Amino acid sequence: MTATFDTDRMAAVIYGSEKLASRRREISAAVSRIPELHDSRPLPFMDRLEKVTEMTRKLAALNKHLPDIIDPNDYEEGLHLYHEVMGMEGHPLALHEVMFIPGLIGQGSDEQYEKWLGRARRREIIGCYAQTELGHGSNLRSLETTASYDPSTREFIIHTPQITALKWWPGALGKSSNYAIVVANLIIRDRNLGPHPFMVQLRDEETHRPLQGITVGDIGPKMAFNGGDNGFLGFDNYRIPLGNLLNRHARVEEDGIYVKPPHAKVGHSAMIRVRSHMATGQAWLLAHSLIIAVRYSAVRRQGFLEDKTREVKILDYQTQQYRLFPSIARAYAFIFCGFETIRLYDQLILDVNKHGNTSGMADLHALTSGLKSVVTYQTGEGIEQARMACGGHGYSMASYISEIYGVAIGGCTYEGENMVMLLQLARYLVKSVELIKNGKSKELGPMVAYLAEPDTQEKTPLELKDYVKLFQMMSKRQSWKATERYLKLVEGGVSRDVAWNKTAVELTRASRLHTRLYIMETFIRRVSSIEDMNLRMVLRDLVNVHVNYELLDCGIYLHDVSLLDSIKNQLYSSLHSLRPNALSLLDSFQFSDIQLRSVLGRRDGHVYENLFEWAKSSPLNVSDVLPSVDRYLRPMMEKAKL
Ligand SMILES: CCCCCCCCCCCC(=O)SCCNC(=O)CCNC(=O)[C@H](O)C(C)(C)COP(=O)(O)OP(=O)(O)OC[C@H]1O[C@@H](n2cnc3c(N)ncnc32)[C@H](O)[C@@H]1OP(=O)(O)O
Numbered sequence: 001m002t003a004t005f006d007t008d009r010m011a012a013v014i015y016g017s018e019k020l021a022s023r024r025r026e027i028s029a030a031v032s033r034i035p036e037l038h039d040s041r042p043l044p045f046m047d048r049l050e051k052v053t054e055m056t057r058k059l060a061a062l063n064k065h066l067p068d069i070i071d072p073n074d075y076e077e078g079l080h081l082y083h084e085v086m087g088m089e090g091h092p093l094a095l096h097e098v099m100f101i102p103g104l105i106g107q108g109s110d111e112q113y114e115k116w117l118g119r120a121r122r123r124e125i126i127g128c129y130a131q132t133e134l135g136h137g138s139n140l141r142s143l144e145t146t147a148s149y150d151p152s153t154r155e156f157i158i159h160t161p162q163i164t165a166l167k168w169w170p171g172a173l174g175k176s177s178n179y180a181i182v183v184a185n186l187i188i189r190d191r192n193l194g195p196h197p198f199m200v201q202l203r204d205e206e207t208h209r210p211l212q213g214i215t216v217g218d219i220g221p222k223m224a225f226n227g228g229d230n231g232f233l234g235f236d237n238y239r240i241p242l243g244n245l246l247n248r249h250a251r252v253e254e255d256g257i258y259v260k261p262p263h264a265k266v267g268h269s270a271m272i273r274v275r276s277h278m279a280t281g282q283a284w285l286l287a288h289s290l291i292i293a294v295r296y297s298a299v300r301r302q303g304f305l306e307d308k309t310r311e312v313k314i315l316d317y318q319t320q321q322y323r324l325f326p327s328i329a330r331a332y333a334f335i336f337c338g339f340e341t342i343r344l345y346d347q348l349i350l351d352v353n354k355h356g357n358t359s360g361m362a363d364l365h366a367l368t369s370g371l372k373s374v375v376t377y378q379t380g381e382g383i384e385q386a387r388m389a390c391g392g393h394g395y396s397m398a399s400y401i402s403e404i405y406g407v408a409i410g411g412c413t414y415e416g417e418n419m420v421m422l423l424q425l426a427r428y429l430v431k432s433v434e435l436i437k438n439g440k441s442k443e444l445g446p447m448v449a450y451l452a453e454p455d456t457q458e459k460t461p462l463e464l465k466d467y468v469k470l471f472q473m474m475s476k477r478q479s480w481k482a483t484e485r486y487l488k489l490v491e492g493g494v495s496r497d498v499a500w501n502k503t504a505v506e507l508t509r510a511s512r513l514h515t516r517l518y519i520m521e522t523f524i525r526r527v528s529s530i531e532d533m534n535l536r537m538v539l540r541d542l543v544n545v546h547v548n549y550e551l552l553d554c555g556i557y558l559h560d561v562s563l564l565d566s567i568k569n570q571l572y573s574s575l576h577s578l579r580p581n582a583l584s585l586l587d588s589f590q591f592s593d594i595q596l597r598s599v600l601g602r603r604d605g606h607v608y609e610n611l612f613e614w615a616k617s618s619p620l621n622v623s624d625v626l627p628s629v630d631r632y633l634r635p636m637m638e639k640a641k642l
């Protein structure tokens, strides 16, 4: 089936410009010509040490070839090159680019840029972001690592008071990084001023051995990311100079005077940055799994429909389309949301760093708290459906889908556990409803203005905008219902904390609906702005699938049977009309075979031959008879014969 649109032009929509889309193709082509940038053998056949070694080997090779392939100062080109070569399982520089450098930019002063930023960019040093501890991750107020100021030597003494204070989880901390941005409680004259970011050298730059007073190592295998070394880190009264407090926002003078930051949370910028980028990163992971599943579904034949002479492609089953196509819509919707949040983050950093203007922080915190939670959860659901849609071969590591799942689903936990972040957004929604109740609707932020709109009369929806209005009213009602439930408890004498906890499930439901409304409206807004008619037509099909699927999935108006039927009928006909374009919508992401790392998803479609070759290369097939059979099984069977 030929697509009704140009996939290169769709790639330009996905990546934001024709230039970047074509540069991505050139970079992938360049990588395909350099064998030392390829996996030396399939990653699923490697144990953890082999995998970490392989990632380190490739990283060094990439660093060598990088100047010949990309503009080293072009962030987007670098991001694609890393994804192409390093894949998704983690590597020594994974957090260096994602958190260490952005943390330095967000928190460091111009002098500290001079000292560390250039060195970090040239990769003379490798860094990570060490905040989470063995005993605390969500509740930052209870972090235990201390940084006590000693005015007599003008130093901070970093210390791990007890085992629960060990830094635990930070990516690339265990064996790779020789520096870290360490988040520790700033203590001045016994006064705890809360978590602050400090630049700390962990290892000797020559020998890479841990410095005196530092205990550091790897936390062991995880569900995924096993090419990376998430680590633990402990301090024994470890001294660092006064100038190592990253002091763009908060400062300590030599005599110990503390100058507080313009906003209590301005030190959280590294987290906000990752959350702002997660919608895009998760969309790519979802699209990875979908292109594998849809390519395979276009090859795999199983069972019959009307033509009894030839088995049907499983992509022609309505259930297969229902399983996969709503996630294709979500992948596009998440990409468009990602453009928004990255733009908002870049603007915020400029406002804060250049003008000390923190007014955009609350909105972006609320938006990214909800978005990272909904996007990561729905991405995980979509990847799991993609795996199941491939039957047995989806369950094989040859499909690579379970690795993609493990990486993606980590996002439900890192950067703020989803439940915790949904409740952060709920704070914002409750405050907004209270503003309206107090006659201050004018103070509402643009993202919550709809909460003040009167309920529309439920007329029979005829157009897309009517269906979106239905969803908007449902979201509004949930925010009001949850807020009033909470306020009723408070007015009844229940403390705010207890009332909050007793309403928490309803509050998180309000956060999810609010976020899903934002995703839907962003998707529609972006599609409506696309000039190329062919692109806009097929993306409208995706929007129709998305809106109707969301309405059904959120259980809207289940009491109104005729409305329910019309939503279902629209969804099923949208699935059918998407069928001819489904594969091309995913081909438009232009992932190379190297980047997909999936035998099932290869462009050549020779699934069975490729699967057989892959299986034969398994280490277990090096010999016909395994040593363990000779050593244990054969004696056991011989004995049974006596
Ligand atoms: C995909 C491939 C990738 C591949 C790459 C993979 C990379 C993996 C990287 C993972 C890295 C990590 O996980 S790094 C570690 C991530 N850790 C986290 O995210 C920790 C999550 N916890 C937190 O952020 C915090 O504890 C909170 C926000 C949940 C609670 O903080 P709190 O200080 O107790 O604040 P709280 O009392 O709740 O709220 C007080 C007021 O502050 C506001 N507030 C709180 N935080 C912020 C903020 N950042 N910006 C603005 N405002 C804020 C609240 O809205 C509230 O306003 P008002 O209501 O009073 O007006």
Ligand SMILES: Cc1cc2nc3c(=O)[nH]c(=O)nc-3n(C[C@H](O)[C@H](O)[C@H](O)COP(=O)(O)OP(=O)(O)OC[C@H]3O[C@@H](n4cnc5c(N)ncnc54)[C@H](O)[C@@H]3O)c2cc1C
Pocket: 095, 129, 130, 131, 132, 135, 136, 137, 138, 139, 168, 169, 170, 171, 225, 230, 410, 413, 414, 415, 416, 417, 419, 420, 423
């Ligand atoms: C793959 C991966 C990479 C990571 N990389 C880094 C890194 O580079 N740097 C770093 O500093 N950290 C990193 N982390 C740590 C991560 O940020 C934390 O795991 C995360 O913040 C959650 O904290 P926690 O694990 O302590 O869970 P807890 O905070 O102990 O929460 C456990 C559970 O308790 C419940 N809960 C907790 N608080 C609340 C609440 N207020 N309301 C309702 N329910 C609640 C939730 O169900 C939650 O899942 C990484 C984690 C993973 C999995």
